[in-house]
Every structure is written in C-alpha cells, then in structure tokens.
Amino acid sequence: MLGPQCCENPPVLNPLSGSGHVEKLAGLDVYVSGSPDSNKCVLLVSDIYGYEAPNLRALADKVAASGFYVVVPDYFYGDPYDPSHQDRSVPVWIKDHGPDKGFEDTKPVLEAIKNKGITAIGAAGMCWGGKVVVELSKEELIQAAVLLHPTYVTVDDIKDVKVPIAILGAEDDFLTPPALVKQFEEILASKPEVSSYVKIFPNVSHGWTTRYDINDPEAVKAAEEAHKEMLDWFVTYVK
Numbered sequence: 001m002l003g004p005q006c007c008e009n010p011p012v013l014n015p016l017s018g019s020g021h022v023e024k025l026a027g028l029d030v031y032v033s034g035s036p037d038s039n040k041c042v043l044l045v046s047d048i049y050g051y052e053a054p055n056l057r058a059l060a061d062k063v064a065a066s067g068f069y070v071v072v073p074d075y076f077y078g079d080p081y082d083p084s085h086q087d088r089s090v091p092v093w094i095k096d097h098g099p100d101k102g103f104e105d106t107k108p109v110l111e112a113i114k115n116k117g118i119t120a121i122g123a124a125g126m127c128w129g130g131k132v133v134v135e136l137s138k139e140e141l142i143q144a145a146v147l148l149h150p151t152y153v154t155v156d157d158i159k160d161v162k163v164p165i166a167i168l169g170a171e172d173d174f175l176t177p178p179a180l181v182k183q184f185e186e187i188l189a190s191k192p193e194v195s196s197y198v199k200i201f202p203n204v205s206h207g208w209t210t211r212y213d214i215n216d217p218e219a220v221k222a223a224e225e226a227h228k229e230m231l232d233w234f235v236t237y238v239k
Contacts, residue, residue: 007090009211010083011053018057020064026108031057031072034064040238041118043109043142044072045102045129047210048090050080055210056126059227066231068238069118073109075102075132099131099152106132110141122238124230126210127151127175137163144237146230148209151175158184164195166233168226172205197233201226 015022020033031051042063046056051072060070081093106123113121122144125133130150137145138160145165147153153176165188169181178200188196201208201222209226212219 007048007081007083008205008207009213011049011055011211013049013052013080014054015052017052017054019061020057020070025071025073026105026112028105028109029074029078030109031060031074032070033057033060033072034067034069036069036116038067038069039117039119040068041113041121042068042070042234042238043106043113043121043123044070045106045123045125045132046072046075047127047129047207048076048081048093048097049211050074050076052080053210055212055214055223059210062227063231063234066235068122068234069113069116071109071113073105075105099128099135102129102132103135106136107141110136120238122146122234124148124234125150127207130176131157134158134161134165137161137165144234146233148226148230149173149176149206153184155180155183155187158187161188161191161194161196164233164237166197166229167199168209168229169198169200170204170206170208171200171202175206195237197229199229 051074064070120143123133123142124146126148130147131152133145134157136142140162147167149170185198204222209223212223
C-alpha cells in the first residue's frame with residue numbers, strides 16, 4: 001500500500017538537473033549518466049515523483065562516477081505523481097502507474113542495455129521502485145538488488161529472491177516498518193544461497209535517501225550513508 005509518507009517532502013522536479021542526459025531506450029525516456037563503454041550498469045527505479053527529481057539524478061551521477069553506466073527510466077511517461085492535483089490522489093494515480101507495469105516496462109529496457117554490450121546489471125528501487133526491483137530479483141533478470149525504504153514488498157516476495165540483495169530500511173517508516181524489515185532479514189538469513197544485507201537506519205523516515213533537504217546537513221549525511229551502502233553492494237556484486 002501507499003500512504004502519506006510516500007508523498008512527504010516532494011522534490012521540485014527539474015528536467016535539466018544532473019550532468020547526464022535524456023535519451024530514448026526501449027520506448028522510454030531515460031536519464032543516463034556515465035560512460036557508455038562500461039560493461040556494468042546500475043538501473044535506478046524512482047519513487048512516485050519520477051526521474052526528474054534532482055536528488056535522484058545526483059545519485060545517478062554519483063554511481064556513474066564509480067564506473068557504472070547508470071539508467072533512470074521515466075516509468076510514468078511524463079506523468080509523475082503531482083501533490084498539487086488534489087483531485088487525483090495517490091490511489092487514483094497508482095491505477096495508471098502500478099509497479100507491475102513498471103516491472104513489465106523494465107524487461108525491454110534491460111534488453112536494450114545488454115545490446116549496448118553491458119554484461120552485468122544491478123538495480124536499486126526507492127519506495128515505489130522497490131517493488132519493481134524485487135520482482136526483477138525473483139526472475140534473476142539482474143545480478144544484484146538494493147531496496148531503499150521499499151513499498152508494496154511482502155514477505156512472500158523476499159522468499160522468492162534469487163540474487164544478492166541489500167535492504168535499507170528507515171526507523172520511522174509506516175509503509176515498511178522495522179518489524180517487517182526484520183522479517184525480511186530472518187527470511188534472507190534462512191537462504192544461505194542468496195547473499196544479503198539488511199540495515200535499519202536510525203532517526204530517518206521513509207524516503208530519506210532521495211527526498212532529503214540538501215540544506216539540512218544531518219539529512220544529507222544520513223542519505224549519503226545509505227548511498228555508500230548501496231554503491232558498495234553494487235561494486236561487490238555487479239562485475
């Protein structure tokens with residue numbers, strides 16, 4: 001389910017943000033950053049605010065600086081959630097933009113990435129994107145997964161994960177609370193064939209890794225700690 005925390009701290013979308021560029025890939029607009037000559041890719045799957053969020057693009061650029069080709073698709077076809085449209089609530093908006101559709105849209109994107117000569121792909125999903133990424137990991141369509149304060153992810157989803165996965169949760173999260181994250185951890189601990197890492201970050205809330213205030217040093221520090229954990233996971237397992 002989605003709730004009020006999914007909508008907190010909405011970003012000011014900026015199609016010109018980031019040092020990368022936008023191109024078409026498998027019919028979707030995608031923000032890309034990093035060298036196209038890299039054989040390693042990281043796919044970033046956004047929250048409901050989409051791929052023009054400046055903090056998300058800054059994260060893409062940061063991952064690209066470590067040698068990855070980074071792809072951030074516009075899963076919402078120019079229609080990210082807009083909290084100013086009060087007549088179109090999240091439950092109404094999500095009918096047009098469910099994560100199941102995002103999962104299906106990702107398959108041709110992955111094929112297009114592979115056609116560029118890329119041989120290893122990792123994926124990270126934030127909030128809405130967490131469900132997309134866990135579905136990719138269940139079908140082994142990627143080499144490694146990271147879920148950051150995911151939404152919709154269930155215990156049964158985690159039981160079916162087949163690739164190395166890191167789950168970064170928030171202490172203050174009504175959507176995927178620490179108790180549920182602990183259940184995820186217990187399930188993964190019972191699957192020694194799947195490398196896993198689970199951490200609950202203290203003093204942060206749902207969305208902290210991308211919807212932080214860049215003028216708040218503590219918020220920036222907490223987000224950067226999560227970014228480092230995510231990047232370390234990909235450096236280890238996407239190669």
